[in-house]
Amino acid sequence: MIVAMPARLPAGAGPRPRRVRRTALAITAALAAALVALPWVYQARYAGRILPGVRAAGVDLGGLTGDEALAHLRDALPITGGTVRLRDPEDGRTWDVPAADLGLDLAPEAWVARALEAGRTGDGTLDRWIEALRIRRTGLDVAADGIALDGDRARQTLEALRDDINVDPRPATITRADGRALAEPSTVGRALDIDATLAALAGLARRPVTDTLALSLGGTAARVFDVSNVAEAYNLIVSAPITMTWAEGQAYAIPVATLKDWFRLEDAPNPAGDLVPSIVVDQAAIRQHVAPWAADIDHPGRDARYAVDASTGRFVLRDRGEPAIALDVDRTVEAVIRAAYTEQRVGAIAVDATGSPAHAALAGEINATVEEVARATTSVTGAPPGWVANLLVAADRLDGTVVAPGQAFSFNRALGTVAAVTGFDMAFAVDPLDPGGPVGAGGSITQVATTVFRAAMWAGLPLLERHPPAVRVGWVEPPIGLDAAVAPPARDLRVLNDTNGYVVIAAALDLEHGLLTATVYGKPREQRVTLDDIDVRAVAPPADPVTRRDARVPAGRAEQVTWAREGADVALTRRVVRGGQVVLEDRLTSPYRPAGDVTLVGTGAAAP
Numbered sequence: 001m002i003v004a005m006p007a008r009l010p011a012g013a014g015p016r017p018r019r020v021r022r023t024a025l026a027i028t029a030a031l032a033a034a035l036v037a038l039p040w041v042y043q044a045r046y047a048g049r050i051l052p053g054v055r056a057a058g059v060d061l062g063g064l065t066g067d068e069a070l071a072h073l074r075d076a077l078p079i080t081g082g083t084v085r086l087r088d089p090e091d092g093r094t095w096d097v098p099a100a101d102l103g104l105d106l107a108p109e110a111w112v113a114r115a116l117e118a119g120r121t122g123d124g125t126l127d128r129w130i131e132a133l134r135i136r137r138t139g140l141d142v143a144a145d146g147i148a149l150d151g152d153r154a155r156q157t158l159e160a161l162r163d164d165i166n167v168d169p170r171p172a173t174i175t176r177a178d179g180r181a182l183a184e185p186s187t188v189g190r191a192l193d194i195d196a197t198l199a200a201l202a203g204l205a206r207r208p209v210t211d212t213l214a215l216s217l218g219g220t221a222a223r224v225f226d227v228s229n230v231a232e233a234y235n236l237i238v239s240a241p242i243t244m245t246w247a248e249g250q251a252y253a254i255p256v257a258t259l260k261d262w263f264r265l266e267d268a269p270n271p272a273g274d275l276v277p278s279i280v281v282d283q284a285a286i287r288q289h290v291a292p293w294a295a296d297i298d299h300p301g302r303d304a305r306y307a308v309d310a311s312t313g314r315f316v317l318r319d320r321g322e323p324a325i326a327l328d329v330d331r332t333v334e335a336v337i338r339a340a341y342t343e344q345r346v347g348a349i350a351v352d353a354t355g356s357p358a359h360a361a362l363a364g365e366i367n368a369t370v371e372e373v374a375r376a377t378t379s380v381t382g383a384p385p386g387w388v389a390n391l392l393v394a395a396d397r398l399d400g401t402v403v404a405p406g407q408a409f410s411f412n413r414a415l416g417t418v419a420a421v422t423g424f425d426m427a428f429a430v431d432p433l434d435p436g437g438p439v440g441a442g443g444s445i446t447q448v449a450t451t452v453f454r455a456a457m458w459a460g461l462p463l464l465e466r467h468p469p470a471v472r473v474g475w476v477e478p479p480i481g482l483d484a485a486v487a488p489p490a491r492d493l494r495v496l497n498d499t500n501g502y503v504v505i506a507a508a509l510d511l512e513h514g515l516l517t518a519t520v521y522g523k524p525r526e527q528r529v530t531l532d533d534i535d536v537r538a539v540a541p542p543a544d545p546v547t548r549r550d551a552r553v554p555a556g557r558a559e560q561v562t563w564a565r566e567g568a569d570v571a572l573t574r575r576v577v578r579g580g581q582v583v584l585e586d587r588l589t590s591p592y593r594p595a596g597d598v599t600l601v602g603t604g605a606a607a608p
Contacts (some may be wrong), residue, residue, distance in 0.1 A: 001315070004163065029475055041572045042281040043120070051119040053135040057143040057208055059323060069112045078211035080108045081146075085212045088165065090190060094212075095165070101157045103150030104205060114142040146206035152177070152199055158194045165192045165215065169222035174265055175230050181265060183231040188220035193218045214574045227277045230246045230265075234279055237263045241411075244336060246349040250296050254289075259340060262286055286333045294327040297351060298317070301325070304416055305400030306366060306504055315366045315504065315521075318400045323353035324413070327535035366402070369501045370521040376454035378447055378476045381514035386425035386559060390444035391516055393423040395507040398452065398518075402504050403497040407506060408464055411449055411486050411493035418445065418488065426552040427559040427600055443473050443562055444487045447516065449493050450504060455482035455518040456495040459578040460527050460584065461503070464494040468590035472565040480536060481570035499523050516533045534571040540567035543596035553602030567594035 046052075050069055052062035059076040061069040074080050076601030084102050086095040098345055099106055118140050150470050169189030175182050194217030204213055238260050245251045262285055268278040301324030306315040321587045339347025395414055403409045418424050430443040453466065469485035484493045497503045502521035508517050542564035552560060569591050574590035576584035 013552070015447075019569075020373060024366070026034055039127060043125070044163070046420040047090045049114045050112075051132050051135055053137070054114055054115045054118045054141045055139060055141045055143075057146070058141065059113070061115045062389040064480060066112050067115055069115055070108055073108045074109065077108070077208055077476055079104070079208040080106055081211060082202075083211065085213055086161070086165075087214055088190070088217065089214045090217065091167075093165075093306045095160075095161060097157060103153035103157075103202075104200060105148035105150070106208075107147075111143045112331065118142060120315070123317045140484035141578055142194040147204075147208055147289075149202055151202075154198055155194060155521050156198055158192065162192045163193070164198075165217075166190065167218075169220050171222040171224035171274070172227040172277075174234075176265075181231040181234040181252075183226075183228040185226070186224065187603060188216040189220040189222070191220045192216070217291065223272065223274050224270075224276050227524065230277050230279060233341060234263065234265055236343065237279070241346045242339045242347060243337070244290075244332070244347045246297055248297070250293070250349070252349075255338070260287070263340060277462070278579050281337060281410075283337075286336050287329055290327075290336065291329050293332075293349065297325060297327045297349065299355060300413055300416055300597060302416070303401045303403075306363060306402060307400045308506070313371075315363055315400075317363050319371050326352045326354070328352045333371075362402070366502050366504060367521055368430050368520075370504060371524060372519060373524055374455050374457075375517060376451050377515045377517045378454075379514055380450045380475060380509065380511075383444075384428070384559065386428045387444045387447075388511070389423075390427050390428050391448060391509050391587050394445060394448040395516065398505060398507040400450070400504060400506060402502055404502060405497055408494050408496050409503070411452060411484075412488040413492075414505075415445075415448075415488070420604060427550070427557075427561055427602075430552060443475075445471075446473050448484045448507070449477050450483040451495055451516050451518040452507065453495075454482060455505070455520045456531050457482070457574055459503075459520040459522065460525065460529050460578075461520070462498055462584055463586055464495040464496050465492050465590070467491045468588075469590070470593055471562065471595035472568075474563060474591050474603070476566065479531070479572075480568070481534065481572050482531070482590060483590065497522070498523070527583075528577045530575050531572055532575060533571070535571045536568055538567070538569040540594045542566055545597040545599070547599045547601060549601040549603050552604075553600045555602050555605050557602040558599055559602075560597060562595055562598045564597050565592070565593050565595045 046063070050064050050066075051060045054061050056069070057077055058074055063073065064072060066344065077525055079099065082099055083096050084099050084104065086097055087093070109190055140576075158351065169188045170187040172186040173184045175184055181224045193216040198211070200216055201213060204210070216385070238256055239255050239256050243251055244252050262282050264280050264282070265277060266280045267275040268280060270276045270278075291321055302319060302321040304317070304321035305319040307318040308314070309316045328350040335347045335350055339345065380391060383391075394415055398411075399416050416422065420426050420430050424552050426445075450469075450473070456463075466484050467486070468481075469483055472480065473483065484492065486493050499522055503522040506517075506519040508519075509515075510517065545564070569589070571587065572590045574584070574586045574588065575582050
């Protein structure tokens, strides 16, 4: 049988485990002692210094003394200098503002004090050491809440700075160069956005790593941002002369220099009250320029006239007439302005046309509704040839004049221009007592006007205008005081057609019987016309004879143009009675001056 025997141990193997245990215990005890001592050692090492891992506003202060930390903070954080620089990010303008005015409560000394206390406020050494290790591992910012910010104070300061910071937009404007208008575009302005700037300031307070704050600005547009259309319109206006034309051939050119005087570029308020480059038109100057054109354009019209056909006794159209033309200054001014805004550079003169030519059917209507209503005659026996010639011309012009219902008959309009070139003998067509006075006031024209006036009176038509002659005219008396004188254009004879039908006024000179006759045709009415209350006073003897030189009478000719007559003040009343009631009553007064024989000795151009 085999018996196992224990192996022999190496020499010295018996006591080693005991020594190892003693060594391990010693090491353990040393480590324990070191651990117990380490907090004191750590605290002792950083005595008077800030523990590692401590920061203020993101700045590492670990290992620094209080003074070193304060200096480091001031170097690292410029804002701690007490001033914040506000900056316009667009143009670089800056404003240095005390931090306190922006509501920033800077306290670097307090941060350093808190940094020195960090990790040293536990209940025991071990606790403080554990806290110090945590701070070292995770870090601690003693200014984690940032700088205290008073938002209301900051807003007040920013509002006070706003007007200085804001940049107004520049409105569009117009400049001139070489006589042309150039449109300058507007520029965008900038306005401080206070709320956005306060938000940026709050961010700076939380992390105050700089002393400069970029302002938040919003763009502002000019209220007047485009005036190119004004410049284009002005350049068109002054680009070339304009010509104003009238259908009868008149044309008037307006040069560019005159247009520049009338159309000016000025700043004028728009409906919103903004001053805007505008084209200002001097309408008064245009009116003053245009008004004289009337001398070329205006001409009287001719009423349509109807004559009685001797073979049938019926009215037939004698003259269609034509409307009177008068320059309409206001509308022509508007036409000038419109023409200036066109590339064609041409405009039409505006006129007023009054009266209209007759239409073919009117003769039938007149024949169906009118008949003779009243007639008046005056004598021409013994009248000189020039006087009679004027009666012939005037009667021919008046004969057949038609007056529509509700319209007025104008003697001057029907008579037309009184001049030698229109067939009048001017020696008998002027007032002999007023040689420089108006043409048409002479005795021959007065006789025609008086004859028509009397026919209208007996027809019961209302009088709109009547003027007595200056002296009595023998060929129209008797009766005295029932006469009328005209002097175009100031004095006229006008009567109203107050019937509901057409009125035709006829005039004719019967040389065989020496009579001038005026007849009123119309719709007959049951009425009675009387002349009453005739009063003649202040009768004065005739004046002395007068001989006067007159350029309107041909040289070598002498004409007696009026004859001696007494002066007097005459008044009478016309009454129109219808249905037993007085419907019209006219009091006619005539202050006649005494007249002597007047002879005109011609000094004008000799008769051909």
